[in-house]
């Protein structure tokens with residue numbers, strides 16, 4: 001690979017003519033540097049905002065009783081999860097817990113991300129139904145295999161129902177049966193998170209039931 005560089009010549013007759021051009025060039029360079037610095041500052045400020053949000057006291061603490069739930073992705077990221085966001089039969093909503101007193105969103109740990117889904121209560125097994133609120137149930141969004149996020153809601157490879165699926169190594173979990181593993185290498189079910197429903201408002205009713213996170217590094 002060869003590089004070509006502009007040649008620099010100097011002569012009395014061209015020096016004067018070159019000065020305005022050089023001045024323009026320096027000016028353009030200064031302007032470019034200024035714009036780059038401003039862009040960089042804006043970028044730092046934006047990533048600083050995210051970092052600041054995740055650094056707030058309580059942001060990495062596990063979900064607590066009374067926490068609210070806010071969407072963790074999509075157009076409504078940061079908004080409270082409402083019943084209107086949860087059609088019966090899915091898909092699930094991805095959410096973070098939010099401390100109602102401090103308004104801190106507990107997004108400082110990826111282990112706090114939650115899947116919330118609404119299913120027909122008649123489709124739930126007894127234990128899952130006993131935890132459900134109007135068919136609404138919640139689980140950790142972190143795969144128990146190697147800790148990838150569980151992102152898909154798709155038809156199972158081993159049945160005709162939709163299931164949670166981790167796309168890293170295709171583990172599948174059935175939310176109707178306490179998120180037990182129905183396919184793939186995951187060694188255990190997703191941790192469940194008890195919910196409360198008061199006058200249409202969802203909140204967290206207790207700590208995770210079961211271990212959160214993967215058994216091995218991804």
Ligand code: FES
Pocket residue numbers: 143144145146147148166167168169170171184185186214218
């Ligand atoms: S990390 Fe989810 S299947 Fe491997």
